[in-house]
Amino acid sequence: MTDHPSDPILSVENLSIHYRGTPRPAVRNVSFTLGRERLGIVGESGSGKSTVGRALLRLLPTAEITADRMSFKGIDLLRASEKDMLHVRGAQMSMILQDPKFSLNPIQRCGDQITEAYLTHNKCPKREARARTLDMLEAVQIRDPERVYGLYPHEVSGGMGQRIMIAMMLLTNPSLVIADEPTSALDVTVRLQVLGILDALVRDKGIGLIMISHDLNLVRNFCDRVLIMYAGQVVESLKASELDNAQHPYSRGLLAAQPRIGGGRGTLPVLQRRPEWSEPVEASS
Amino acid sequence: MAYLGRRRLGAIAGQGGTILVTLFGLLILTFVIGRVMPVDPVRAMVGEDATREVYEHVYQQLGFDRPMWQQFLYYLKDVATFNFGTSIRTGKPVLEDILYVLPATIELATFAILIGATLGVSMGVLAAVNKDRWPDHVVRVLSLAGHSMPIFWTGMIALLIFYAHFGWVGGSGRMDQFYIGLVPEQTGFLLIDSAMAGEWEIFRSAVNHIILPAALLGYSSSAYITRMTRSFMLDQINQEYITTARVKGLSNRQTIWRHAFGNIRVQLVTIVALAYGALLEGAVLIETVFAWPGFGQYLTSNLLIGDMNAVMTCVLIVGVIFITLNLLSDLLYRVFDPRTR
Amino acid sequence: MTMTDASQRPARETVKRVPQSLIALRNILTFLLKSPTSAFGLLVLAVLLSGAALAPLLATHDPYAQDLQSALQAPSMAHFFGTDELGRDIYSRILYGSRITLTFITLVSVIVGPIGLLVGTVAGYFGGRIDTVLMRITDIFLSFPSLILSLAFVAALGPSLNNAIIAISLTAWPPIARLARAETLTFRSADYIAAARLQGASSGRIIWRSIVPMCLPSVLIRLTLNMATVILTAAGLGFLGLGAQPPLPEWGAMIATGRRYMIDSWWTVTFPGLAILCVSLAFNLLGDGLRDALDPKQMNRR
Numbered sequence: 001m002t003d004h005p006s007d008p009i010l011s012v013e014n015l016s017i018h019y020r021g022t023p024r025p026a027v028r029n030v031s032f033t034l035g036r037e038r039l040g041i042v043g044e045s046g047s048g049k050s051t052v053g054r055a056l057l058r059l060l061p062t063a064e065i066t067a068d069r070m071s072f073k074g075i076d077l078l079r080a081s082e083k084d085m086l087h088v089r090g091a092q093m094s095m096i097l098q099d100p101k102f103s104l105n106p107i108q109r110c111g112d113q114i115t116e117a118y119l120t121h122n123k124c125p126k127r128e129a130r131a132r133t134l135d136m137l138e139a140v141q142i143r144d145p146e147r148v149y150g151l152y153p154h155e156v157s158g159g160m161g162q163r164i165m166i167a168m169m170l171l172t173n174p175s176l177v178i179a180d181e182p183t184s185a186l187d188v189t190v191r192l193q194v195l196g197i198l199d200a201l202v203r204d205k206g207i208g209l210i211m212i213s214h215d216l217n218l219v220r221n222f223c224d225r226v227l228i229m230y231a232g233q234v235v236e237s238l239k240a241s242e243l244d245n246a247q248h249p250y251s252r253g254l255l256a257a258q259p260r261i262g263g264g265r266g267t268l269p270v271l272q273r274r275p276e277w278s279e280p281v282e283a284s285s
Numbered sequence: 286m287a288y289l290g291r292r293r294l295g296a297i298a299g300q301g302g303t304i305l306v307t308l309f310g311l312l313i314l315t316f317v318i319g320r321v322m323p324v325d326p327v328r329a330m331v332g333e334d335a336t337r338e339v340y341e342h343v344y345q346q347l348g349f350d351r352p353m354w355q356q357f358l359y360y361l362k363d364v365a366t367f368n369f370g371t372s373i374r375t376g377k378p379v380l381e382d383i384l385y386v387l388p389a390t391i392e393l394a395t396f397a398i399l400i401g402a403t404l405g406v407s408m409g410v411l412a413a414v415n416k417d418r419w420p421d422h423v424v425r426v427l428s429l430a431g432h433s434m435p436i437f438w439t440g441m442i443a444l445l446i447f448y449a450h451f452g453w454v455g456g457s458g459r460m461d462q463f464y465i466g467l468v469p470e471q472t473g474f475l476l477i478d479s480a481m482a483g484e485w486e487i488f489r490s491a492v493n494h495i496i497l498p499a500a501l502l503g504y505s506s507s508a509y510i511t512r513m514t515r516s517f518m519l520d521q522i523n524q525e526y527i528t529t530a531r532v533k534g535l536s537n538r539q540t541i542w543r544h545a546f547g548n549i550r551v552q553l554v555t556i557v558a559l560a561y562g563a564l565l566e567g568a569v570l571i572e573t574v575f576a577w578p579g580f581g582q583y584l585t586s587n588l589l590i591g592d593m594n595a596v597m598t599c600v601l602i603v604g605v606i607f608i609t610l611n612l613l614s615d616l617l618y619r620v621f622d623p624r625t626r
Numbered sequence: 627m628t629m630t631d632a633s634q635r636p637a638r639e640t641v642k643r644v645p646q647s648l649i650a651l652r653n654i655l656t657f658l659l660k661s662p663t664s665a666f667g668l669l670v671l672a673v674l675l676s677g678a679a680l681a682p683l684l685a686t687h688d689p690y691a692q693d694l695q696s697a698l699q700a701p702s703m704a705h706f707f708g709t710d711e712l713g714r715d716i717y718s719r720i721l722y723g724s725r726i727t728l729t730f731i732t733l734v735s736v737i738v739g740p741i742g743l744l745v746g747t748v749a750g751y752f753g754g755r756i757d758t759v760l761m762r763i764t765d766i767f768l769s770f771p772s773l774i775l776s777l778a779f780v781a782a783l784g785p786s787l788n789n790a791i792i793a794i795s796l797t798a799w800p801p802i803a804r805l806a807r808a809e810t811l812t813f814r815s816a817d818y819i820a821a822a823r824l825q826g827a828s829s830g831r832i833i834w835r836s837i838v839p840m841c842l843p844s845v846l847i848r849l850t851l852n853m854a855t856v857i858l859t860a861a862g863l864g865f866l867g868l869g870a871q872p873p874l875p876e877w878g879a880m881i882a883t884g885r886r887y888m889i890d891s892w893w894t895v896t897f898p899g900l901a902i903l904c905v906s907l908a909f910n911l912l913g914d915g916l917r918d919a920l921d922p923k924q925m926n927r928r
Binding site: 303306307310311314315318319422425426429430432433434435437438439441442445449562563565566569570573574584585588589591593596597599600603604607608611 | 663762763765766767769770771772773774775777778779780781782854858861862865866867868878881885888889892895896898899902903906907909910911914
């Protein structure tokens with residue numbers, strides 16, 4: 001159903017991230033490769049999953065990033081200059097942030113913010129960029145693009161805001177989109193709808209997707225592969241369809257803590273956290 | 286327009302009421318200060334060797350024999366009809382005097398706020414972007430120094446250095462002596478008048494004279510603007526929409542100026558409006574040093590001879606300007622921030 | 627922190643917190659000394675205080691002694707900062723002038739603190755109409771730039787050192803009142819205030835014994851922060867001839883008289899001005915450091 005992940009667009013080996021002034025690294029020895037597929041990164045809050053996403057875009061000015069390899073479409077993300085990164089960010093790799101209430105500039109019209117993303121990387125008349133924005137708004141199933149174009153972020157709902165965010169980040173046809181908890185700030189009722197839109201666009205355009213989430217079910221349904229992170233390390237990496245066969249005790253714990261329709265009504269087991277899981281593990285891919 | 290809404294109209298009406306109360310308080314204050322002064326205003330008017338009858342006559346004419354509250358009502362009536370009395374020193378109506386000197390001060394203060402706002406905003410942004418690194422510390426010391434300097438003294442030292450020693454700028458006054466009276470006065474703003482008359486020599490002289498006092502005033506007012514800009518900016522830089530802008534591929538500079546700065550613009554406008562009011566304070570001192578024929582000099586020269594009509598009117602006008610600026614900054618906030626619409 | 631501590635404690639004990647506050651003071655001092663700018667501020671203040679205290683010992687001349695023979699002499703070993711138009715030693719005058727500056731800020735603080743506290747706590751404690759009226763009055767005073775209002779007061783009272791102090795005090799209390807009111811509002815509904823009320827304590831007693839001590843620390847800090855402004859306003863009044871009168875060696879007044887000779891004798895204005903600049907900068911740097919030291923957000927970060 002997707003391209004073969006044999007031609008990786010992103011490959012990361014032994015990525016470690018250390019925020020300056022903190023005693024221990026936030027992320028240790030994370031390795032993975034990504035083709036034109038959808039990869040889920042799951043973990044509890046503080047496990048370092050968002051940090052990984054931001055490190056890929058080099059958006060962590062206060063952190064030391066080290067890795068044996070971090071390359072994206074032939075670009076060495078570790079050594080790329082800030083100027084090179086400006087051509088990567090937004091154009092080839094973009095990121096959908098969690099809460100549109102905070103991630104959209106409150107004093108600019110939604111449409112102008114989307115158009116800006118296009119104009120940053122494409123030299124074209126404003127009119128053309130505007131037309132593309134309107135098309136994109138339509139593509140994210142906004143019924144009245146003209147009207148929404150002129151609205152301020154505080155005038156749109158959360159679901160609408162997140163669709164605007166998706167439009168903004170996909171308008172430039174990047175090769176990779178990182179979605180950092182794209183639906184956790186939304187109402188349950190609109191979550192699936194927004195995810196559906198994102199999913200459809202990513203498939204249509206053949207965009208690689210990294211979905212960062214704490215929601216195991218969501219990742220299971222929308223991703224091909226899953227990395228499970230705990231305390232800054234990848235404890236397990238497996239196909240989404242084989243999630244039930246997870247080996248690591250932490251992954252098993254996560255699975256067991258999920259309620260199931262039709263499952264038993266007994267108390268759900270409490271997630272165990274053992275100190276030895278935080279010990280450095282051998283990098284496994 | 287219909288959605289202006291009752292709530293907003295109510296807020297505006299409430300504000301109007303507050304302003305009226307403040308204005309009334311202002312009048313009480315100036316009235317009281319005017320009455321407690323030990324200088325006898327009647328004696329000041331009629332002179333030391335006037336006869337007892339003349340004195341009594343003027344005393345009654347001025348209404349000093351009436352009870353205080355009646356005197357206050359008369360005062361209110363005078364203010365309402367813009368009758369502020371006559372200046373003892375110049376013999377002209379006080380209001381006429383003040384309107385004559387005010388443009389010089391407004392010209393100076395406007396020039397100064399342009400300098401101060403440019404300096405303050407750029408230093409504030411610089412400090413915020415480099416928080417806790419050396420530019421931040423340098424900016425902090427520079428702006429505190431501007432805030433700490435006795436401006437009348439800095440003015441003199443600057444005159445000594447830039448005028449007396451280097452001769453880079455004009456000395457005191459609004460223009461060189463021999464130009465005085467050559468420009469037809471239309472607006473009272475020398476820069477505008479001389480430009481309109483096509484007198485570019487005089488225009489240059491005027492710029493040469495205004496640049497030093499304005500720069501000093503601007504520098505001293507930039508301290509407040511810098512501090513506020515820095516703290517507003519720090520609030521914005523950590524917002525998530527800044528990350529969005531970075532993700533879009535905007536450079537650090539574009540992110541700061543297009544996105545973060547856009548969000549503090551409204552707050553800055555209010556800050557600059559308030560700083561403009563505070564400039565008047567510095568203007569009083571700097572005008573004395575630079576012999577600037579403006580409002581500040583008018584106020585201080587009348588203070589020293591106890592011309593209370595003139596002084597209290599000046600104080601009242603400054604109060605009104607302050608209230609207006611406050612109101613204006615509030616209004617600007619409402620107009621420019623889409624969230625308050 | 628302090629709020630929760632105190633609310634668990636009867637009001638009477640809040641007064642006896644001396645050792646604890648001394649520890650806090652020491653912590654603040656060590657914090658201030660770590661930053662070079664605040665350390666500079668402390669140093670200048672130490673110099674100011676010792677200069678004022680030891681003026682008779684440190685001065686090389688009588689600050690009032692005229693010597694027309696040696697008028698307007700440039701700085702030399704005999705006269706460190708030169709002499710003024712009457713041959714008085716500028717260095718000694720600046721030393722004695724520091725006493726006037728200290729008198730100024732002390733008296734202004736002593737007057738402003740209680741007025742601000744009284745207005746603020748009463749407004750905050752009673753609320754309602756009293757609050758509205760008091761705050762309206764505060765706003766009226768705040769609607770003037772402080773120098774202009776002081777000018778008006780001095781003009782009415784007549785120029786002298788004491789009147790300048792009164793005038794500055796009259797303009798400096800509103801911010802303190804605002805602060806005390808804000809603080810009071812946070813304590814007003816605390817349980818220990820309710821307890822005191824239930825025991826039948828009068829409003830005056832509650833304000834004096836329970837609320838004022840709680841507002842005191844922040845008011846004291848604010849007073850320190852205000853000192854730079856007070857010094858500059860005082861110097862401005864002195865310069866305009868409305869503050870301390872000659873022959874008092876007030877720094878602003880010294881600049882005003884020196885102004886006439888400044889083209890040929892730069893030292894007549896330079897040194898008194900530097901003294902004002904240093905002291906007000908010191909207070910500002912100190913205030914800046916104090917704000918950092920007491921800002922909980924900053925503390926967490928470090």
